[in-house]
Amino acid sequence: MSFRLGIDTGGTYTDAVLVNDQQKVVATFKSLTTRHDLTIGIGNALKGLPNELLQNITLISLSTTLTTNSVVEGQGAPVCVLLPGYNERQLEQSGLCDIVSADAAFILAGGHNATGEEQEPLDEDAAREAILKLKDSVSAFAISSMFGTRNSSHELKLRSMVESLSGKPVACGHELASSLGAPQRALTAVLNARMVPYIQRLITSVKQILVDHQIDAPLMIVKGDGSLVNTETALQQPVATVLSGPAASVVGACALSGLKNAIVADMGGTTTDIAIVTNGQPELCSEGAKVGDWQPMVEAVRVYSVGLGGDSEVHFSAGGSLGIGPRRVVPMCLLGNQYPWIIDRLKHQLNAFPNARNNRFVMRLESNEVLLNQLSESEAYAWEKLGDGPIELDAAVEQDRELARSLAKLQRSGLAIYSGFTPSDAAHVLGLSDHWSKEAAELGAKIWAKQIRHLYGLGNWTLGDAIGPCQQVYDMVTHEISRTLIEAGLHQSGKLNEAKAQNLAGLLTGLILEGADKDTDKVASNPLFKIDFASDYPVVAVGAPAASYYPAVTKSLGVGLHLPENGDVANAVGAVMGSVVQRAHVTISQPTFGLFCLYHKEEPKRFYDLEEAVKCAEAIVAADALELARAAGAVSVEVALSRTDNQVLHDIDGELFLDCEITATATGRPNCGALNLDSFNAEEADPVSLQA
16 A cells, blocks of 8 residues: 655654555654754654555655745845835835844846836846845845736846845745736745745755655745645745645545535644635635734635734733734743753742743744855854754853843844743643743743733732633633634625724624623623624634643634544645645736737737637636646646636727736646656755755
8 A cells, every 4th residue: 555645844843643545644754843953853753654655655745834824923034125117115015124134135127018018228237246145144045026917128137137146035926926916026026036945945844854854846935825846846835835834734634534615723832823714715816815813815825814822922022911822932841841950940030039031941943044144253153052952041141141142133134033921832731731841931920920910010910829810811712813803704705904903893792702601791681782603604623732722712603613533634635635726827818999908028019809819818828827736746637717807897999908817727637657866965065055
């Protein structure tokens, strides 16, 4: 019997599953993700599977939340962005200034207009100067030209310059999104470039592990729409994997539960991801998936992703109350399980006067060579010290302030991570979870409660009590999950903007939860409003922390709950259930009456007959989609065409054609031929050379 191997690399866990030819899970294993060296966590996950079954693998497929988490947490590799034809206002609108330093965003003369005609010649001298200036201090380049989807010549010229002058990976806006919207397309290109190192490290790590285990099978990765692509395609467009983990969890949850109508909720270490499935199909959002505070132009499963997970930091927020997330920290229970010596240090902190550094230990997180090469002498020393294990931040402040400052700088740059008090700790204290150190969780809870009371004046817990503060955190998490589920339901209608949906979700959550609590005095004996939420859509809860929180959530909302067997590895299950799907788009517009412009790559094609233009567009997209699918690793490919018209009703001319989009969708099964790993050598694998 042959098997498919699914691997999911999340912020906390790396999961591995084996699925047989009958779509049944035959083996699973979880190991901790080792972000500084992914091969360790992936290797441990595979070692937990039956070795004799690993010799009959026909397909390996990956899903990952590393790219999702990097967006939600505001992390990513340093990049340079080149913007021909943009102005300062558009740069500000794009939000790029929040993720790209001011000296790494370059507005250049150039760009095109809405009909694809050159607006201004490209300033190649300024571009060359910018590339040479930053080529050694960034991991990748992003390029987005004004109306680049109508004429990509300036983007293509800049890409050639970047590749010849720097050899660094390049993300072009016209290759990532076909629709207009220059600021959002520029953001998509930047996010893509920032994710290149994450995907490079993941793929390199997996290939090395496959060599070690002598597994020779095709290697695929899940895109945000739940479909599969080979690793070469993923390296060209890593932003397409930004919702890889959530999409895989939706596919896996549906497969494990067997439900056709459901709300899928995946609670991981960093995020909670919610999707609505109707008639067995999750809805796709072509306008761009919302991930944290960002909305890249990526066609993906419509997932509502928020920074709320088992490892989210519980903290004092700026509003004067307690908050959870979106920053991920290492839970005290996990830290104590991995490093028992911290127990004595936690006892020391509990007996000392509280300060803002309590529960803070610093560990290595990423190993980004570009960032490491830019470290100062003191920061490099701190990085080397972290190689010996966690460093207590409070002790560092007392003994070596320069070291403490350097540790903080490493954390801000994403190279290191703090520990802290989390919902996972609360679950351990309350007896809802027992896989890590309960003693460390209790000490962390007492220290945190003392810190919150003395430094911020919040809470009325008894000194030394761990249960009280943990119960309050538990209630906060269940309330926030409930509000997020309701907000996701409001987004399903598409009739509310984000702000209105958030405000209404808060109001409805209060009404529904009060209505569910029959013991509260606030509930009227005969209320005028009786609100039901998702009575026909049970919640399928997956992810490691789901069993701790979702029974209380669904009970309060009055909805059904499914906790499917193997739901804690749903992402890895979903990774091997998908097909290869690639789409190609072409737009036709009518800039002047009777003239039809077809926009594809560089110079637009012009027609005086719409149907002739449509026929040409269909041939182009069908060929493009077929080529993309085959390049992504598909066989037995089928292509389907669709057309969306945009028309207005004119007083004199009647229905007036404005534009249309022709789409070709190519679908095929993954090619289960052998993957040639003979020539792969991890020591020789240059991350930049992996860019296809």
